[in-house]
Amino acid sequence: MKGTQVIKQHYVSKFILKNFANHKEQVFESLIGESKVYQTNINQSMCKKLTYEHSELEQNSLETTFSEIEGSIAPKFKLLIQLLDSEESEIVEIKKIVLDIIYEVIIFYYRSGAVLHEMSFQKENKDQQLMNLLRHISNSEYIYSLSKTIVDNYNFAIIRSANNEFLLSDQYISTASLNVKTRFANISNRHIGLKNVIILIPLSSKYYIVFFDGSVPNDIQKERINNISTDTLFLLNRAIINNSYHKSVAQVENVLKERLADFKYHSPAKTILSYASGLHKSFTLKKEVFLYDDDEKAYELFANLEYQKFMYVGRNDTCPCGSDLKFKKCCLSVYEKVDKIKNDMQMQVNPTTYMINSKYVAEKSIDELISFEEPELLKQVKEATTKTE
Structure with a gap:
């Protein structure tokens, strides 16, 4: 790949950021751990120096490949927003376009800043961390299967914030549990493929795509374009910011400032899951994210053994x-x-009990996705990123 090297490489697509920006292409961004909110241009937001550069891959090869994927679906995102703004579109037409982009949406999820941050806890060098990310994206069968899990098993809706007050997570897709399960069955924010889950896919500061199973707020009705209440917006934005690791973005400054107070930080950690079958597996766990207060309280009471005083x-x-x-x-x-x-x-309830459909794929932990040996994967990536030369 020839051309000037792109130094600041976005881990959340710039065309998505543009949909959260004002007319000057500026967004309000927060450094979550430091509780800071500042205004910045989308060229400087949700990016990192040489994010996708690997010592054995040609300069800009991955960045260029991601840009090509973005270029192919950005017009569909734009069309979706135009149709929704027109208020004359049918939900069937909207859904058809959404289903057409869901595969690429999952790719965006796995190249996100939150996943990169999570991989940094594996104590590996940058090349190895990048290879782990590529294992997700290069496993097209897994990406396709996870997309199909969402499309075939979850209810679909569009939600609208009248005042453009939705937040955007550096994980891109945000998920939350709608009902506390066993201690480990929520799989620490690995919610896609489980029952009682809401999946939030950003279109803009005004619109989100929603897939869900279970009890959602009453103003989110399936197969509809829903205007949500202030209370529901609060719950969703709280979940979105808690899906972030480093940064979150908004068009409205005060909304971002208010939700920063709801952010809870937990580092990724390793744990062993014991299945009823006797199988033991190691998982990289992130923090749990719940939509409702009672579920979060129950989880914390159990995790901290504080429930004993109620017995x-x-x-x-x-x-x-x-x-x-x-x-x-x-x-x-x-x-x-x-x-x-x-x-x-x-x-010893088997965690598969909580899958939305045991015949479909559920989202896997980072370290479960080792499906290629590194030399083979590098070869595939090199071939894929040089096709356009």
């Missing part, structure tokens, strides 16, 4: 949390969720 409390007793309310009117519903987690673990 022998009667329904009409004063709640141990200190609220002075009766247990049944306070934390009982949360404790019942914790009780289910305990029972499922004691019964």
Whole structure:
């Protein structure tokens, strides 16, 4: 690949960022860990120096390949937004275009800044980290299968923020659990392919594509273009910012500032999952993200063993949390969720029970996706990135 080397390489596509920008192509961006919000041009946002350069690949080869993918589907994103803005389009027409781009959307998800950050915890050099990312993207069978899981098994909707107040995560796609499961069955933000999940795919600061299974807020109806309430916007933006690792972006400054207070940071970590079959697997776990407060409280109570203080409390007793309310009117519903987690673990419920359809692929952990030996993968990538020469 010839030409001037692109130094700042975007891990969230620039044409997506443009849809979150003002007329001057500026966005408000946050450095989440530092709680800073500043205004920047989309050329400087969600990018990193030489993100996709590998010592054995030709200069700009991956960046050029990603740019070609972006160029092929950016017009479809633009058309979607135009149709939605016209308010005359049918949901069937909208859905047809969405299903046509879902494969590329999954690729964008796996080349995102959050995934790159997660890989940095594997204590490998930059070339090795990049190879791990390429294993995701080069595994076309897996990308296709995961796309099909979404299309065939989840309800579809479009949601609209009247005042362009949606946030954008550096993970690109955001996911959240709609119901706490067992201690490990949420697979730490590896939600695609599980029951009781919402999948949020950004179009712009005004529109998101939504796929879901389970109990979503009442103003999100399947097969419809939904105008969402302030309360639902709060829940969704809280989930989006908690899908981020380094950065989040918004068109409206105050919305981003307000949601920064809801961000909770947890580093990726390794754990061993024990299946009922006796199989043991190692997974890279990220933090859990829940849409609803009760599920998050239940998960935290269980993870921190704080549920023990509720174990022998009667329904009409004063709640141990200190609220002075009766247990049944306070934390009982949360404790019942914790009780289910305990029972499922004691019964060794197989995590596949929580898959939306066991005949389909569920999202895999980073270290499960080692499907190519490195020399073979490099050869495939070199061939793919030099086709246009």
